[in-house]
Each structure stands twice: as structure tokens, then as C-alpha cells.
Amino acid sequence: DTGVSQNPRHKITKRGQNVTFRCDPISEHNRLYWYRQTLGQGPEFLTYFQNEAQLEKSRLLSDRFSAERPKGSFSTLEIQRTEQGDSAMYLCASSSPGGGQETQYFGPGTRLLVL
Amino acid sequence: AQKITQTQPGMFVQEKEAVTLDCTYDTSDQSYGLFWYKQPSSGEMIFLIYQGSYDEQNATEGRYSLNFQKARKSANLVISASQLGDSAMYFCAMREGQNSGYALNFGKGTSLLVTP
Numbered sequence: 481d482t483g484v485s486q487n488p489r490h491k492i493t494k495r496g497q498n499v500t501f502r503c504d505p506i507s508e509h510n511r512l513y514w515y516r517q518t519l520g521q522g523p524e525f526l527t528y529f530q531n532e533a534q535l536e537k538s539r540l541l542s543d544r545f546s547a548e549r550p551k552g553s554f555s556t557l558e559i560q561r562t563e564q565g566d567s568a569m570y571l572c573a574s575s576s577p578g579g580g581q582e583t584q585y586f587g588p589g590t591r592l593l594v595l
Numbered sequence: 596a597q598k599i600t601q602t603q604p605g606m607f608v609q610e611k612e613a614v615t616l617d618c619t620y621d622t623s624d625q626s627y628g629l630f631w632y633k634q635p636s637s638g639e640m641i642f643l644i645y646q647g648s649y650d651e652q653n654a655t656e657g658r659y660s661l662n663f664q665k666a667r668k669s670a671n672l673v674i675s676a677s678q679l680g681d682s683a684m685y686f687c688a689m690r691e692g693q694n695s696g697y698a699l700n701f702g703k704g705t706s707l708l709v710t711p
Contacts (some may be wrong), residue, residue, distance in 0.1 A: 513698065522599075522686050522701030523640070536698065569638055581628065581647060584699060586640035 482506060484587035486572050492593045493562055500558045501590045505574030512555050513584060514547055516540065517569040529555060562594045598622065599687050599702035606707050608677045615662070616672040616705045618687030624648075627691045629670040630699065631661065634684040643685075646670055677709045 485504045493499050505512050510531050515523035526545070528536040531552035541547075544562075549555040559566055569591050573584040600619045608614035620629065631643040646654045646661045654661040662671040674681055684706050688699040 515699075520703065522688070522703050523699075524701070525698035528698060538698070571638075571640060573640070581645055583630070583642050583645060585642060586632070589638045591638070 484572055484574050484585055486570075486587040486590050488590060489588060490591045490593075492595065494595050495562060495564060497562055498558065498560045499562060499592065500556055501570055501572075501592075502554060502556050503572030503574075503587060504554045505572070506576075506585060509574035509576045509585075510552065511575045511577070511582075512549060513573040513575075514555070514557050515571040515573065517571055517589070518567075523571055526557075559592075562592075564594045567592055567594045597702075598691075598700040599689055601687055601702035601705050603705045604703075606705055608674075608707065608709055610679060610709055610711050611676055613673060613675045614677055614707065616674070616685050616687075616707065618670045618672065618702060620668050620670060620687070620689050622668075622689065622691050624691045627689055629661070629663070630688045630690070631659070631670075631672045632686045632688060632701075633681075634686060634704070636683070640686070644672065674707075679709050679711065682707060682709045 487502045512529045514526040517523040525538050527547050529549040544560045547557045569589045571589045573586045575582050575584045598621050627648045629646045633641045644656045644659045646663045658675045660673045684704045686701050686704045688701045690697050
């Protein structure tokens with residue numbers, strides 16, 4: 481399978497715990513995005529990497545959220561001191577430069593439930 | 596302000612019929628891209644079709660076509676010959692600006708149910 485992969489697919493945690501999600505992009509893609517999707521809504525942008533550089537962060541990405549892409553390949557998204565409002569689907573997407581038609585390809589997502 | 600508006604929370608269509616899913620957008624940029632994604636219950640977002648703001652012809656990909664009306668700022672998705680497997684959430688999204696690598700703004704989606 482050469483698509484975007486995400487692990488874990490599901491995560492249940494207690495409020496106040498830290499969680500970390502991993503995203504492995506399509507191998508030749510140097511751009512990687514994180515989105516959050518809550519029930520009944522479309523995905524909302526969180527952050528964007530080009531290679532290892534984090535180039536853009538949404539105001540949705542509070543201080544409790546941190547994302548890394550240390551070697552320009554896989555990426556991790558960590559949420560510290562989780563809150564019930566963090567319950568959502570976390571989607572990762574990747575792309576390669578292609579001008580305006582550049583298409584983001586998404587992984588299956590990680591569903592987080594904070595109790 | 597919402598940049599992408601999908602006014603149909605839910606739609607029904609009979610198998611083999613065509614269906615149109617509405618999308619209007621708001622931008623002051625001259626250069627932008629419009630995308631449609633399908634999200635089955637499994638959760639993965641599947642890319643369907645792309646339309647660039649400078650494209651003169653409506654985009655088509657198999658059974659999917661995009662009815663692009665630039666002056667009205669609408670980019671409706673048309674699915675022809677609906678199949679049961681088309682039942683899913685459908686999201687319209689926009690990327691603004693000339694450069695790639697920008698975030699996508701998504702609408703709230705339309706739930707499509709295809710009935711036998």
C-alpha cells in the first residue's frame with residue numbers, strides 16, 4: 481500500500497493524558513498537512529510542513545498541540561493534557577509540488593475520544 | 596466568514612440517476628483551486644475532481660463532472676449514473692492563491708444516500 485498511513489486508527493484516553501499520533505505520507509511527497517474534523521463538520525487545517533520545516537500553523541493549534549517532522553518523512557502530532565473538546569478525527573494529508581492543481585491525498589485518520 | 600458553503604445537508608438519489616451537489620465559495624483571489632472529496636463511513640477523504648479558476652472548461656473525471664460558474668462563484672459536483680457505493684459524505688474545498696502548498700478550506704459537507 482503506497483497511500484498515506486496513520487497510526488493508531490483509534491485512540492481512547494482520559495482527560496489530562498498526553499497522546500501522540502503518527503502519519504506516514506506517500507513516499508515521494510515532501511508536503512504534509514494535519515487537519516482536525518469534528519462531528520458534522522468538514523476538516524479544519526491545523527498545520528503544514530514542507531520537508532522538515534513547519535511553514536504554517538492555524539490558530540486552532542493551541543500551545544498543547546505540537547507537530548514535528550524531524551527528517552522530512554513521517555510526522556507526529558502530540559496533544560498534551562487532553563481535553564474533552566479534543567475529541568475528533570485527526571487527518572493527515574500529503575502532496576508534492578504541482579502548481580495550482582496540487583492535490584492533497586489523505587490518510588484514513590485517527591479517531592480520538594477523550595473521556 | 597465561511598469560505599465554502601454547502602447548503603444541502605443530505606441528499607437522496609435513486610441508483611442509476613444523476614445527482615448534483617451544490618457548492619458556493621467566497622474569495623477575492625483571482626487564482627484559486629476547487630476540489631471535491633468523498634468521505635465514506637470509514638473516514639478516509641478520497642479525492643474526486645479539481646477545477647482551477649483559470650480553467651475554461653468544466654472538469655470531468657469518469658462519472659464525476661464539475662459545473663463551474665465563476666461569476667456566480669459556484670462549483671457544483673454532478674455524479675452521473677449513481678451507484679450504491681456512492682453513498683458517502685461529499686466535501687467541497689478551496690485553496691486560495693497562486694502558490695501550491697496552502698491549506699484547504701472545506702465546507703460542512705453533503706451526505707448522499709443512493710437507494711436501490
